[in-house]
Each structure stands twice: as C-alpha cells, then as structure tokens.
Amino acid sequence: xxxxxxxxxxxxxxxxxxxxxxxxxxxxxxxxxxxxxxxxxxxxxxxxxxxxxxxxxxxxxxxxxxxxxxxxxxxxxxxxxxxxxxxxxxxxxxxxxxxxxxxxxxxxxxxxxxxxxxxxxxxxxxxxxxxxxxxxxxxxxxxxxxxxxxxxxxxxxxxxxxxxxxxxxxxxxxxxxxxxxxxxxxxxxxxxxxxxxxxxxxxxxxxxxxxxxxxxxxxxxxxxxxxxxxxxxxxxxxxxxxxxxxxxxxxxxxxxxxxxxxxxxxxxxxxxxxxx
Numbered sequence: 504x505x506x507x508x509x510x511x512x513x514x515x516x517x518x519x520x521x522x523x524x525x526x527x528x529x530x531x532x533x534x535x536x537x538x539x540x541x542x543x544x545x546x547x548x549x550x551x552x553x554x555x556x557x558x559x560x561x562x563x564x565x566x567x568x569x570x571x572x573x574x575x576x577x578x579x580x581x582x583x584x585x586x587x588x589x590x591x592x593x594x595x596x597x598x599x600x601x602x603x604x605x606x607x608x609x610x611x612x613x614x615x616x617x618x619x620x621x622x623x624x625x626x627x628x629x630x631x632x633x634x635x636x637x638x639x640x641x642x643x644x645x646x647x648x649x650x651x652x653x654x655x656x657x658x659x660x661x662x663x664x665x666x667x668x669x670x671x672x673x674x675x676x677x678x679x680x681x682x683x684x685x686x687x688x689x690x691x692x693x694x695x696x697x698x699x700x701x702x703x704x705x706x707x708x709x710x711x712x713x714x715x716x717x718x719x720x721x722x723x724x725x726x727x728x729x730x731x732x733x734x735x736x737x738x739x740x741x742x743x744x745x746x747x748x749x750x751x752x753x754x755x756x757x758x759x760x761x762x763x764x765x766x767x768x769x770x771x772x773x774x775x776x777x778x779x
Contacts, residue, residue, distance in 0.1 A: 517702040520751040523599065524743070527608050530595055534745040537591035538738070544583050548576070574636060581632035589624050592668045592749050593617045599753040600673075603764045616672075623671045630678030634660065665689055668749070669756040688759060703748055710740045 524530055594613030601608050617624065638660075642653040663686040670681045670688075714736035722729025757764045 514702040514705075516751060516754070517706060517747070520747045520754065523602065523750045523754070524747050527598065527602055529608070529610050530598055530746050530750070531742060532610050533591045533595040533598075533613065533749075534742045537588055537745075538742065540587045540591070541584065544580075544587060548580055551576075574640060577639060578632050578636040581635045582628050585628035585631045585635075586624060589627060589668060589671075590617050590621070593620060593624065593672050595746060595749045596669050596672055596753045599750050600669075600757070603754070603757055603762065620672060627667065627671050627678045627681065630682070631664075663689055665752065666756055666759075669753055703744060703751070707740060707744050710744075711737065714740065 594610075594617040597616040598608045598610070598613040601612060638653050638657060642650050645653065664682060666685040666688050667681055670676060670684050671678075674681070674684065676684055714733060718729045718733035718736065720729075721732060754764050
C-alpha cells in the first residue's frame with residue numbers, strides 16, 4: 504500500500520471518529536474535566552513553588568534547578584499529570600467501548616469505570632512519571648547531542664504507548680507489561696505509517712487556521728474580543744481533538760482485537776494497520 508492510500512484511509516478513520524463524537528456529544532465532558540483539572544494542578548504547583556520561595560520571584564532565579572528536591576517536585580507533577588489525563592481518557596475510552604457494544608453511554612458510567620481501575624491508573628502514572636523524570640534528568644546533564652537523543656526517545660515513547668489506556672483498562676497487566684503490549688501492537692499493526700495521526704494534525708491545523716483568520720478580522724475591530732474569542736476557539740479545538748483522538752484509539756484497539764465497531768470501516772482499519 505502506498506503512502507497516499509494509507510493517508511486516505513487514516514483520513515477516513517479520523518472522520519469516522521468525529522461521527523462517533525457527534526452522536527455522543529456528552530463525551531466532550533471528559534477532556535474538559537481533564538483540562539480544568541490540569542489547570543488546577545498547574546496552579547497548585549505554582550503556588551507551592553512560590554510559597555517555598557517566600558513569595559519572592561527573584562529567589563527562584565538563584566535556585567539550583569538540578570537538585571534532588573526539584574526533581575522530586577517534577578516527579579510529583581508528572582505523577583499527578585499522568586494520573587489526571589489517564590483517568591479521564593480511560594473514562595472516555597470505556598464510554599466509546601459501550602457505544603461500540605450497543606449499550607447506553609453516560610458520563611457516570613465512564614467515571615465509575617475509571618474509579619474501579621484507579622489502582623492500575625496510579626501504577627501507570629507512577630511508571631510514566633519515573634520515565635519522564637529520568638529522561639528530564641538525562642536531558643539536563645547531557646550535551647546538545649544527548650538532548651537530541653532524549654527528544655527522539657520521547658517521540659518513541661509517545662508512539663509506543665499509543666494503546667496503553669485501553670490496555671490497562673481491559674487487560675490485567677502491570678505498567679511494564681502494558682508498555683510492552685502496546686509497543687508490540689504498534690510494531691505488529693502500525694506498519695510504517697502514521698497517517699491517521701497526520702490526518703488529525705491536519706484537521707487541527709485547518710481548524711486553528713480558520714479560527715485565527717476569523718479572530719484576526721474581529722481583532723481589527725476590537726483586539727480584546729479577538730484575543731478572547733481565539734482563546735475560547737483554541738480551547739474548544741483542543742478539547743474536540745483530544746476526545747476524537749481517544750475515540751480513534753479505542754476503535755483501533757477494538758479492531759485489532761476483532762471486536763465489531765460501529766461507524767468504522769473494518770477493511771480500512773485493517774489496511775491502515777496492516778503488518779509490515
């Protein structure tokens with residue numbers, strides 16, 4: 504299969520993901536809750552850091568950013584960050600699963616499912632936070648070449664953990680085994696193309712471009728209105744894209760496991776993730 508055919512399939516699957524979200528608009532609440540929670544988390548960490556510095560920003564400039572305490576704070580931030588994101592993503596994935604199975608979809612069912620898997624979510628968050636902290640430690644202490652290598656490792660990490668959320672949701676695996684399972688599924692099914700991710704990126708770019716153009720025109724009349732509207736548009740676009748991507752992840756996971764998935768062309772999904 505050539506690149507353009509694979510790209511076309513990825514685009515169709517992306518559009519199907521939007522169809523699922525359109526029919527289950529309540530799913531949008533999960534990335535919204537995740538975003539609000541992350542803002543609260545970031546705010547709390549900023550307040551804690553400022554309080555530790557005696558509320559004097561100048562004191563922060565003289566601190567050693569490479570000491571153990573700072574890396575511990577970074578680990579805690581990563582831990583909470585991963586926990587919040589995975590918690591709400593798992594709720595969304597489960598609601599998508601219910602939809603594919605023809606069952607009633609409610610926000611409560613999604614949240615209840617995530618609560619039932621909270622131990623697994625915490626274990627994965629701790630594992631991912633450890634990896635993130637170690638990568639940051641290496642990045643801070645290596646030269647330019649080392650930083651480039653670490654950045655590439657970060658990209659590989661993002662790709663190989665593609666299926667982690669549905670895996671820890673439905674398969675009784677620990678963090679390391681879940682990572683290996685996700686990497687194995689990617690190696691077997693992803694082939695040599697990331698066309699679907701490219702399709703989502705393209706859609707997001709077009710949305711942002713359109714929003715920026717409209718807000719720019721409004722900004723000529725009222726700069727404040729233009730800026731506020733663009734912030735709201737950007738948040739809405741990120742929320743929609745986040746929900747749609749997780750729907751896509753759930754659909755592909757079901758496809759790989761041979762489960763029927765409504766609104767997704769089985770042949771397209773098979774072709775997109777064919778073994779290479």
